[in-house]
Amino acid sequence: MSAFIHSIEVWLMEYGVFSLLFISFADSSFFPIPPDVLLIPLGIANPDKVFAYALLTTAASVLGAAFGWVIGKRLGRPVLKFIISESKIIRVEEYFAKYGAMAILISAFTPFPFKIFTIFAGISNVKLNVLIIWSIIGRGARFFLEATIILYLGAKAGPYIQEHFTQITLIGGGVVIIAYLLYLLIKNRTKPINITKR
Template sequence: MELVHSAIEWMLTWAASPYAVLALFIFSFWESSFFPLPPDPLLIAMAVANPAMAPYYALVCTVASVGGAALGYFIGKKGGRPLVYKIFKAKRVEPVEGLYRRYDAWAVGAAAFTPIPYKVFTITAGIAKINFWRFILFSFLGRGARFFLVGMAVYFFGPSIQLAIDEYFELFTLGFLFLLILGFVAAKFVGDYLTRRESGRDTISG
């Protein structure tokens, strides 16, 4: 947890950089395929510093994240299981495939909005070979809803949000870490549940 906290603090140092927008784009892009940390803390820091630009920052996050999702999709599609299993454990990938079989691209939209690790869904979408354009559409909807919710909140309530974040920044960081960890736990719980469910069906059918 301390490592993640340090990584978030390092990410936030880019907020005051002349390359802040580029850094936001890169973090958002790679988070959808490789990078372990979501760009939300940097988005919030930049939006609070300049509330008038908050919608623009949210758009940067959304476009970059969907671009990274497309990369993750093609990694899964072209690399196949051997490559993907070098990145993620099979027990994390196979349950996500089960979600795609049941809910198709709706699973993408849900994962794009929640703290669930999105990269697992983008890469697995390529393995499952769900329709690419439907995948992109739901990625835009999920990621856009998530980032614009943050950006527009700062845009409309900037001063009060800025005071709250400045005063309770440490608690905010800990809360974000909690949500991040909760997302991983939720992904594992859902994965284990679906695995048991599939095993039970196989036993009955056998």
């Protein structure tokens, strides 16, 4: 199976940016290959365009997330059974119950299969604008972080990201979540207090 996926990756590389747009869109809704496998080599080959690639990857990924949401909204829970096991579906449910919209943010940045969360967002009646906002933040942070690493490390970025991918995404995801929590804390503290006469 891994050899088959690798052959697809090699084939997709021949079409450059068009493949990057397709795989970025499809990964967020139904495709098994993440866009990083194209973003990284394309960015290394064209470092002057790496941030443009990151922007395109983010935009296409967010559009794919919206499509995943539509799939979940129209087809419902049974569609997930074609992608993951029942036990994993239950785990995703628990993530949504525990973290709410933050589950989308976490899955958008980390190695969790993003498509599962976008489809489940549709099933769970998460508002589309909520999905889009957190997808932009999570996917944008992930792909622009990779672009920054590519810009600084050049050709060494490929093996570095491959070796430390899980750690990079988990640490970066943690930073994004902490920033979100700080935002909520500041927002709650600055809320005006309504004093009404009794």
